[in-house]
Amino acid sequence: MRTIFVANEDPNFFSSFRSLVDWSKFDYKIVGFSDNGTKAMGEILKKRPDLVFISNDLPGLAGIEII
Numbered sequence: 001m002r003t004i005f006v007a008n009e010d011p012n013f014f015s016s017f018r019s020l021v022d023w024s025k026f027d028y029k030i031v032g033f034s035d036n037g038t039k040a041m042g043e044i045l046k047k048r049p050d051l052v053f054i055s056n057d058l059p060g061l062a063g064i065e066i067i
Helices: 011-020 037-047
Strands: 002-007 028-034 051-054
Touching (some): 002 011
């Protein structure tokens, strides 16, 4: 199973993203969310997801800085 991490400054985005697609159908599992760039960077390094959806307008570190 492949893994996904999502970073977005809008906390309401998480529930929408989760319900948008049945990720398990495509052999993906969502392993984490963050609304802060600094925290997201730590989680991405720790969890090593296969796919990351990231906003550029995060507090702490911007998405482009994390990339």
